[in-house]
Amino acid sequence: MATSEGKLTRRTFLKATGFGAAAAALSACVAAAPTAGDDAAPAAEQIELDYWYIWGGRGGEGQVAGCDLFTEHNPNITMHPLTAGGVILDKTLAAFAAGDPPDLVDLILCAPLAGRGALIAVDDYIESSTVVDLENYQAAHLEAVNWAGERWGLPANEGLGWLGLARNRNLVQAAGLDEDALPADFEELHAWAEALEEIDDDGNVQTLGMDIRGILTYPDCWSVVMGKRYFDGDTFEYNFDSEEFAEALQIAKSFYDRVGAEKIAEFKAAQEGQPIPSPAAAGKVGLFAGGSWTPGSLALNAAEGLEFGFSFIPDGAGEGKMPFFAGTHTAMILNGSDNVDAAWQFLEFTSTDEYNRRVYDVSGFIMGTKSFIDSLDMSTLYPGLDFYTSGLSEGTRVWGIAPDPNWYLAWADFLSLEEEVGFGKTDPGEGLQILQEKLTTELAKVLDA
């Protein structure tokens, strides 16, 4: 077949493509040409850190602002903050498995990653630090960074109290309930729920007296309420097969039974997608459990004219104590980071009031370090927020999150079990026994590895 001189043949095309690709590959291998500044004294090495967290929106902006402030202080470190969203754990695991994890990540607790060898222990860093003062953290918050006797990160972001009984004061007053005599046990809570409940002639819930779900579905919350830790981080034992947890599920079920689990599900489903983002904020729930974000969320979102009060959840152990769950987020350094020292610098910086102030100014997140809480005038912030700071000192049973390497599994399965028991599909004792065995098996794998 004749080809004219000017025509591109297939062979020529393939050759050109091959040479082009080879040239591109080689050029990528060539060292950068020296620049004018290379003769001068070596500048500090430019370091880049990837930092992942869950929040988008204002929360994410707060993290970006905190990172920018850190870079202002450390110009040789560039932060790459990333909103990983609700699938942050999934993304982190995938990135780790692929050999390219972020340097830092912010999760609820350290144990799941620490127990599986994915984190850098920071005890030595803390000891030699002139910035980090462990006394400045709430003792309960520090539980979130523990695993097997070592610390694997620092509490950072949104650390206050995560368990309070919120009450709709308008409904409470309309029902003639005495706010000076708040429910002290679950029997009294039932009495309050009954007084606040409104059921129509068809049996449909118009106002729910007490919503037993919410933050209470965390096994850590039931732990502190019942006075029994679901996981003991010292002995590495689960306690779901205890009387206390069987009792906890019975208590939860008793609130489902008040009006029927299906009716509650229907009531909640019917509220979804309304302009006001939750039945509690719409004034359709009398009592509910919520964390430190609840006062701000209600102040911003609740129907006009509604007022809310906050108090301790009753003591399920019958000891007359005031149970308080001190939750927090924690920042940690991933094993595999190329810049562990720089990552620690950032971690260290998150302990400063300056950092927490910047994050707070942008996002409203309050970190529960003692000095930072003292620097805020809680009474001028959202109504009721002060309960979540005073609770840290006034609570008489203040616990943090369990250093459980299977925390995500424990949470998901306990949540599901509570629902199954509430719907009458599962016997509490039987379900808890299965959960206990499942978690014990998973824990053995972690300890064996």
Added chain:
Amino acid sequence: MAPGTKRFLTMLAFISPWIIGFLAFFVYPLLLSLYYSFTEYNLLQPPKWVGLQNYSNLTEDTHYQNAVGNTVYFVAFSVPLGVLTAFIIAFLLNQQLRLRVLLRMIFYIPIVVPISATAILWMWIFNSNWGLLNNLLALIGIQGPSWLGSPSWSKPSLIIMQLWLVGGSVLIFLAALQDVPRALYDAAMVDGANAIRRVWHVTIPMVTPAILFSLLTGMIAAFQTFANAWIMTDGGPIRSTEFYVLYLYDNGFRFFRMGYASAMAWILFGVVVVVTVILFRTSARWVYYGGEG
């Protein structure tokens, strides 16, 4: 170099980007997941060989059995209903209707809407208090259920929603319907067949290849259903919408059990292969390809 070899190498050079992608992003992960299914693997530490333990553990896992039950229910109802709905819509769109092109487009639009948007839209439609569906039911005096809040109605809700996404099958059926020779209808009419008999004895046999295709692709997709349940119900209430792949995903990426999840994936693969083979084997009895004797 022999011309045949040269041609082969040239062909390889041209398709090499696809081959490399296929090997790197499909075959390699596929084989790796088979290996992982025999290991204890949490994505953070090296996998540890445990033989068939993951597979045997599945037999005792009540949540797994629940997920299997949910998925079989979903496949058993959503696939035949989907095929039937798609056929009926295609049949109607194949008539001499005004605005036929517009209607075809309308039925196809849901396919190009992102699944997350679709899921949120249907959460509104299913809202028991002010959702469109219950309001329509109220017009005829029926009090609609709590579609997504009730364990009894949650799976049927997701099946109903799935019917909204039959646009792809509708197009396939439309193409098949337009391929039915006019002469067959004429002959049937000469023989005295009424409209129903013409559909039953002419149309349906002639579109059986499309029915087989829709059944197969629908079945494979239904076994892998994930996003709707993940977004709309997260498996609830009381695990009533926890489908196979949702449970698999949770095990792999939330509970640090990628080995277990891999075993689940391979069992699903095996089941899909078996069902596909059965469908193919039985298809000789009921699928008619034009030109056959």
